[in-house]
């Protein structure tokens with residue numbers, strides 16, 4: 001069986017696991033999706049890499065047993081897989097990504113955790129938006145807005161330069177600027193109001209669509225899930241209303 005594992009030394013690596021289809025295979029639990037642990041194996045630059053044993057493995061139960069968390073974690077790992085070349089060390093990123101999975105597993109807002117990584121991974125995906133100050137004049141005092149054509153934020157004096165600027169709420173802009181430098185290991189509870197959550201999704205989806213041209217199946221599934229959740233809520237509200 002071929003199993004892809006995100007490793008700290010070499011990023012995402014495809015491993016060959018011998019005998020995985022056999023009944024009573026001793027590493028069966030170690031290679032389940034959303035499992036983390038210590039794996040011993042052989043990296044092979046020219047051919048298949050192998051895993052020979054595993055220890056201290058734990059499956060993220062909070063992710064496996066919850067559709068919403070599962071969908072976000074799947075998309076997050078899909079994104080990570082796109083952002084890192086196989087075989088290249090990912091240094092500090094490994095910690096940030098595993099903290100993200102820990103937090104989603106614990107039940108922290110999976111959308112917000114994913115949004116943080118979406119903002120940060122833009123740098124590896126070929127566009128590095130300027131979030132700190134106005135792209136044109138360097139002003140670091142808001143209000144700001146995001147411009148795709150200028151690749152970063154514009155201060156109010158320069159909004160006129162881009163008629164297609166995003167017209168984001170200042171709270172959305174603040175979160176995007178915060179996310180760009182956020183160390184998830186040091187984050188307390190973050191609670192984001194619903195309209196701002198929606199705008200964050202809209203802005204990041206648009207940047208990924210327009211500027212990177214990335215359309216992942218796992219992202220499409222997330223959006224379909226949002227749609228059905230909203231439909232379900234609507235029909236529930238109708239049932240609750242007295243006639």
Ligand SMILES: [Zn+2]
Pocket residue numbers: 134135136137138139154155156157158
């Ligand atoms: Zn400016």
